Amino acid sequence: MIVPSTAFTVTNTNDSGAGSLRQALIEANAAVGGAHVISISATGTINLLSALPQIVNISVAINGPGADSLTINRSSGGNYAIFATPGILYTRAYGFSGMRLQNGAGGSGAIAITGGSTTLNACVIANNLGTFAGGGVGLVSSTITITNTTFSNNRTPLQGAAINAQGSALTISNSTFSGNQITGTSGIAGAIQHFASSQPLTLANVTFSGNTSASLGAGRGVALECDSPGSFRNTIFNGQSPQIGGGGCNSLGNNLSSDGAGNLNQAGDLPNSNPLLSALGDLGGSTSTHALLPGSPAIDAGTSTGAPATDQRDIARVGAVDIGAFESRGFTITRTTGNAQTATINTAFASPLGASVVSAASEPVQGGVVRFTAPGSGASATLSSPSATIAASGEANTTATANGSAGSYTVNANAAGATGG
Known part of the structure; x- marks a missing residue:
């Protein structure tokens, strides 16, 4: 000073x-x-x-x-x-x-x-x-x-x-x-x-x-x-x-x-990973930043050791620290389409499976990723895009085809940083 x-x-x-x-x-x-x-x-x-x-x-x-x-x-x-x-x-x-x-x-x-x-x-x-x-x-x-x-x-x-x-x-x-x-x-x-x-x-x-x-x-x-x-x-x-x-x-x-250079071999390091960043923009505070989009592997993946109490925008870092200058304030994921439908075995379901992602803090979601997960055994479905990109509307979709086993099951939709699904 x-x-x-x-x-x-x-x-x-x-x-x-x-x-x-x-x-x-x-x-x-x-x-x-x-x-x-x-x-x-x-x-x-x-x-x-x-x-x-x-x-x-x-x-x-x-x-x-x-x-x-x-x-x-x-x-x-x-x-x-x-x-x-x-x-x-x-x-x-x-x-x-x-x-x-x-x-x-x-x-x-x-x-x-x-x-x-x-x-x-x-x-x-x-x-x-x-x-x-x-x-x-x-x-x-x-x-x-x-x-x-x-x-x-x-x-x-x-x-x-x-x-x-x-x-x-x-x-x-x-x-x-x-x-x-x-x-x-x-x-x-x-x-x-x-x-x-x-x-x-x-x-x-x-x-x-x-x-x-x-x-x-x-x-x-x-x-x-x-x-x-x-x-x-x-x-x-x-x-x-x-x-x-x-x-x-x-x-x-x-x-x-995003690559494997630099000997990132310590605890918690994530080489060869897509951080899922937004474009540089005015996202709060007086300086421009890159937001962490829904599904970013950087969300909650940092360490509190040596981390500032707030992010670049002066937003508090709460709970598990995010990697990078931006601390996500979280998202909500909601089922939108494709629920409670039926199909005969080995045929496609009529409606796509859809999920909507929103940020209560008005942080960007477009370009984030929702991961749809079907059961690994028994009655299940083959998904066209298990990892679906979130569109400008805030929605991500995938199509599903029933496998050869009859029965009811649930396909889960989730994204890092999001609750619900």
Whole structure:
């Protein structure tokens, strides 16, 4: 925490002048003392017409009203990161919270920090370009703690489309990395590159999905490349293979990956599993997230050890912890069609078997999976789709054909995270 020696307030979204963010940074750099807080009360979009002043040898926290209320956008004036320090190893503290940073285009896209320690909380880092490395954030010989933050659609040709961390320690929890991209054919890590460091990377309840890399040589990880010590638990890796690479990555258990990379062999690990995620969207809280859909194997599959008390949206994690940044609030499954019908042996039932799934919390259900289960012996049925995808209507259906044994029986419908059926 940064205790201010001087406090500044940003009251408008102007590029410059009294009450602007630019003016607050000018005054903070010039102020006596080393720790300052800049509070941004203005909402809307700050369109930068040129680079903001670098943060020079001061500790400063810059606090916005919320990532859904304030955007800081590089509008014109060349290529530059939105917030940056000089390439000097100052041992200062930097904090950024409650804002969306977009369209940055420096050597690192949105934030470029050398030395010191940084906190990043409840931010959205989106659509930035790292012309060298670190499409979202670039770190050199630094320490960063990231919570409740989304990195989406950032890109770089070389290293770390979301974060490039050289000689740095990273602690990340309750955060989402989605759609970040390595554009160069010799690049590394579509989300996080951690290298040249004895300092650790630690992940808890993080979701990686849809990050990509144009370069897949030598087993380089698309989501995560740990060439320095790294560990993770309760984390989802989903998308282009291989998701995890580098010799420093170690599972602490209860992770889920869409492929088999990364030696996910600890208790509770779920390699080669489809997490059943929704599209990235505004699903509560001030930052965008991927929901866990009905039937997701990540639901209730995490460990409370090291898990935050709330999810990225500040929703309480109750009962068994879910894997990833999003905690499902559950679903209800209800029988809709096909009940109490008859068919002669070895013939199809006239009506499909249907089940409807709803979320009382208005969380998405489309694309989830309902599993229909018929008895394994005796009178039973053959199902056309034992695992049926939930349609936009919230309903999943399968057809059934009676087997060769006469008698009554029940076909159950269920989905992970759902009650009823």
